[in-house]
Every structure is written in C-alpha cells, then in structure tokens.
Amino acid sequence: MIPTLNEAGNLPRLVPAIATVLTGRRFEIIIVDxxxxxxxxxxxxxxxxxYPLRLIERMQPDGLSGAVLKGLAAARGDIAVVMDADFQHPPEALPHLIESLEKDEADFVVGSRHVTGASTDVTWGTFRKLNSxxxxxxxxxxxxxxxxTMSGFFGLKRHVWNSSAQLAPLGYKIGLEFLCKCPGLRVREIPIHFGLREEGQSKLSLKQQFRxxxxxxxxxxxxxxxxxxxxxxxxxxxxxxxxxxxxxxxxTALGWPPHISFSIALLFSHGVHALLHWRYLNTEGVPETVTHPWVGFIGMIFAELLVxxxxxxxLLAELRAPTPIKIFTIATIVTAVCRYMLRKELRHDLRSLKAALSR
Structure with a gap:
C-alpha cells in the first residue's frame, strides 16, 4: 500500500521493482493518491x-495516516505492507517483512533503521539527528x-487493522498508532537500508512536526x-x-504594588494557559459541555486571583526575606493547584466555551 502525493517521477520505477521482488507471490499494489x-x-x-495495481483517489485528503487507513480498508489480502514511493523504503526489503508475517513470527513488522544490520544513505546534520x-x-x-518508532515502512496482518477500532491518527505516523493501540502485538524489526529520495520533495514540514x-x-x-x-x-x-x-x-521593578503586579502577571499566565489548552483541544474528539461555561470560566479566574x-x-507578612521570585513562585503554585481542583470539581474546560461560541 503506497500513499502518494506528487510521486509521478517515482512510480514508473517503483512499481516494476516491487513486482520483481514479489515474483512468485500473489499480490496487489494499492496506490492511494x-x-x-x-x-x-x-x-x-x-x-x-x-501490473496488479489499483488506484484510489481521495478528493478530500486528511493526511498520510488517513490515506493509509483508506488503503487498508480496500485491501483484499491477509497481509499488508505500507511504504513510501520515494525509494527511501527499499523494495528489496519487502520479502523479508512479508516472510515474518507469513511464518507467524510476528503480527507487526517494522522496517527499521535503528537495529543491527541497518544502514542509511541519508546524511543528516546535527539538528536533524537531534530532532529524530x-x-x-x-x-x-x-x-x-x-x-x-518513527518508521513509515511496516507490515501487518489483517486481524491487526480489522480489530483496531480506536484508531484516530493525526499527521503522518500511522505505524505509531498501531503500536500504541494494539496491545499484545508481536512486533519484529527488520533491518533495512534507508535510501535517498530520488524524485520529488519531502512532505515533512514544520506543520507536520507539530501535528x-x-x-x-x-x-x-x-x-x-x-x-x-x-x-x-x-x-x-x-x-x-x-x-x-x-x-x-x-x-515590581517599576514600582508597581506587588498585588497589582501579581494580578496582571497571573492574568497573562492564565491567558497563555488557555491558548495552550485551546490548541490541545483541537486534537480531542467529542466536546464536553457545562450549563453556564462563561460563568464558570470567569468565576475560576476570580477564584484564582483571590487565592x-x-x-x-x-507570604509578604510572614517571610523575613520575601524575594520577588520566591513569593511569585509559591503564589502561582497555589493558584495552579486551585485551578486544577476547580476544573476537576466543576468539570469545566475550554471545550465548553468552544461549544458555546459555535452556537
């Protein structure tokens, strides 16, 4: 199964290469574009x-992981292998991945760059190595x-993807989704030679890394x-x-009273935390609502300011040497505990506000 995006330059060489290494086996090549x-x-x-090839075109793409799931849903065999079209995943490794599944040595096989016997043509700089x-x-x-864990070259048995009802991938690491959500998998890593991209451009962007x-x-x-x-x-x-x-x-260095300075800093902190939480909720599923979301949200802010x-x-009254860093840190920790307890008690989070705004 090959998810594609602008891989016209690679397919005329990749498809024959796959057919050659799988000679003697019944197979089909599914391309999801x-x-x-x-x-x-x-x-x-x-x-x-x-060649025994089927094309599936998606008019509303939702990322590489969605393409893989679409291809697996259409697959007719009992074993599937997912690979890229750019020759970084070597076609000659396909028989080794398939054999481990055919011999029932594993349920999920990873074409690995980080086990004994693996090698790579890719020269990465220090930042890329650190990032990986x-x-x-x-x-x-x-x-x-x-x-x-980052490999996009893997094989699996039909029962793995058929029984994976909770799959909800985001971005491009669908293999990671299977490894995490399918407990009890027998996993084997097969060393591969990770090649250079021969045509086209990498799809890995900063946005994909955030995803x-x-x-x-x-x-x-x-x-x-x-x-x-x-x-x-x-x-x-x-x-x-x-x-x-x-x-x-x-x-405080400008002469503002500690309580006013603290209140302004706390409100700023609360705003940043709310933005982070809002962003986090974009990855969540069903919204959770409360009866009066804005009342609860504003009430929690006032409660945190008070506490x-x-x-x-x-602290200013009891500490002999109340340094600004010390009093701010202790006070914010207390307000953080208050925030966490109130959210748990009131079952309130920004999903309620998002639902209210959408109405």
Missing amino acids: DKSSDGTPQTALELANR AVARLLARPLCGDVKD YLEHLSRLYDFKFPRFSPIAKFVAAFALTWSMALPLFLGL GNLTLWW
Missing part, C-alpha cells in the same frame, strides 16, 4: 495496464522496546489516561510561569 498535481493518478492508471532522536525518545514509552506532537499528546492520553492530563497540566504551568515571572519582576493574592499577602 491525495490530489496530486503532477500527473500521479494518470501514471498509476497506465501502470495498472501492466528526541522524536523517538518521546514515543518510546508508548511502544515498549521498538527502536524505530506529530499533537498525535503524541493524544496517544499519551490513551495509554496513560490518569497520568497524562496531570503531566500536561504541570508542563503548561511550568511554561506559563516562566513567561509570567519576567512580567511580574518588571512591574493567589491572599497567598501573596500572607
């Missing part, structure tokens, strides 16, 4: 006259001992439903604290 503008569908149709290492590290808690982070966020919620929301809340708090602290210090200012007043 996402509105290519370079003649990819026409090229695929011409090749279909000579961090991306794989972030995914490791979701996938156990799989070393190449990968959103995808990870969704998978962590699935894998660790209790721990993940707390960890995200703490991370968001740490970020907003680091942004609000300079504002508080600047205002934070009372804490600040107490």
